[in-house]
Amino acid sequence: MSININPAVASMLFANTSNTAGSIDFSFLTQSSSGTAASANVGSVKSALVNAEKNELRQLALTAKDPQIQKDLARYEKVVKNAKSIDDVLNDPVARKVLMTANGLKSDVDNIALAKKAMMSDPNDAKSVARRMSGINGAWLDFAKSYNLAEYGLDTLSPQQDGVAGRWKIQFERAGEPIEAMLEITKVRGGGYQATIDGVVTPVIVDANNNITLNSLWRDAADELRTSSFTGKLTKDGLSGTFTNDGETASAEWKAPAYFANALQTVRDNYIGEKRLDMLDAQMPGLGSAVLFKQSAKNMKDAVDILGSPLGREVVTTAFNIPKQIAVQSMAAQQKAITQRMDPAKLQNDHFVDQIAQRYL
Structure with missing residues (x-):
């Protein structure tokens, strides 16, 4: 060959x-x-x-400089930042391509109706589209879990801050213990605000200059109910300020960047990574897929995981000469076809995975 x-x-x-x-x-x-x-x-x-x-880092750097990839990402970010719903993102061909490719769904990039239903699925609902599709492509359920658009809307794609209103990742240290939680601030009628910290209602005051005061209840080591008073302001990096605990005079710093501050960068990195693999495939057929398989094989614990991953199914069936036609058979028959030829537990062994990748190529 x-x-x-x-x-x-x-x-x-x-x-x-x-x-x-x-x-x-x-x-x-x-x-x-x-x-x-x-x-x-x-x-x-x-x-x-x-x-x-x-040479992964060098390849990623070269891929990131590709003019078409830069153009795709610029379009995606523009669409997402101006979108009102996931429909706005998926109705744009370039934005849809970027989002789905970045999340292992490029084989279904033209199936817009499926994407809209699966992406808005409740990942905890056993009857949801994402759950039902996971047997064919586990990336649908992975997307629903990672982004949970059903609960957070477009916030997980691009932070939806409006002044102090929005979801923030509040971070501070109390009694030597680092604390991190979701602070959610929403506007209410009359110009006021409501706040919760990890779902617990928290009194909040916001003045005309976006200075903020929060009073949060917590229990100390003796199980005594205590109050922490947070004061701060809105900056370009999010919310930040100082807080004191009741009965204490010393203050400490706290900060709260946007909870999903890395949303755009995550898609950007994943898209560049996927395009790098595509470029490897273009130069040596299957090379990009083999590289990705080696990186993800340990996540495949059994035959169901292999079959639920388009990549795992492709690499394993090719490497072990398993006919593609098994896809029309029952799941039990497909699992048997896999386990008769290999022990999925061995995918935890780097040498075994490397052998499969080479056989695939």
Whole structure:
């Protein structure tokens, strides 16, 4: 078998990263005697896999600079920041592609109706679309759990702050113990505000300059009910200030950045990561999938996990020559087809996973 490899990418994949005497020089893979792109034979598969992993940071940096990827991400961020509902995001082809690709759902990128129902699913509802689809692609349930749009709306895609109103991650230290909780502040009629900390109603006062005062109840080591008084203000980085505990004079600092402050960056990083894998696949068919399989294999505890992961299903069935047609059989029959050829428990072993990845390629 021969595989054509783009010279520029081949030099990245097969670069000799060591100057130690005796190390193998893979430069022959980038050029043929005629100066054209060289072909990699089966013997180079292991080296390609090793070097693809070794050069991950460089590959990610190059991928992030791709003009089309930058354009896609800019469009996604613009759409999400202006969206009123998940429909607004999914109705935009580019935003939909970015969000779904970043979350392992690119194979269903054109199935808008399914996406709308699954993404708004309650992850705790056994009858929800995301739950029912998890047997086909576990990424649907992963999305519902990670973003929980049913509960938080678009906040998990782009923080929905309005002055002090919004969801904040309040952070402070009390009695030497770090505390982190969700502070949710909402506007009410008459210009007032309501607040909860991890769902517990907390008295709050906000003045015209967005200065804030919170009084939170808590129990100390002796199970005595205490009060902490937080005062602070809104800054470009969120809420911050000082607090004191009743019966004490010393104060300490607290801060509260947007609870989902990393939402846009998470999608950005995941999208770039997925596009990097696509680029590896384009240079050596299956290479990106093999790299990702090695990273995620330990999350597949049994045959159900393998079958519920499009990646796991693809790599394992290919590596062990299991016909794709098993997909039309019962789940029990599909599980048997897997377990007759391999022990899923061995996916916790790096060497075994590496062997499967090489067999897949």
